[in-house]
Amino acid sequence: MLMSFVTLYLLLSVSIGLYASSRVHNARDFVVAGRSLPLPIVTATVFATWFGAETVLGISATFVKDGMGAVVADPFGASMCLIIAGLFFAPLLYRMNLLTIGDY
Structure with missing residues (x-):
């Protein structure tokens, strides 16, 4: 079975x-998936990639080093970083038809 x-x-x-x-x-x-994915799918993909990698690789070391306070504060900093990058860098990259900031 x-x-x-x-x-x-x-x-x-x-x-x-x-x-x-x-x-x-x-x-x-x-x-870039042909630049045809809807915003909710792109948002979910970015957050899943960001938080999935961080949870597996980094959050346990952060907890051991700094305690529960750092673990609770961590998602807010990462979320703000993604929002700021999305507001300021994403439109520029999209208009210039670039894939990464390094392409600039």
């Missing part, structure tokens, strides 16, 4: 990947 679900999951994942890869024409298209 478990192997059936695992196999079904893998087949579904590979199918979605093959379908998505047929819509990608170059590296730029892959990186």
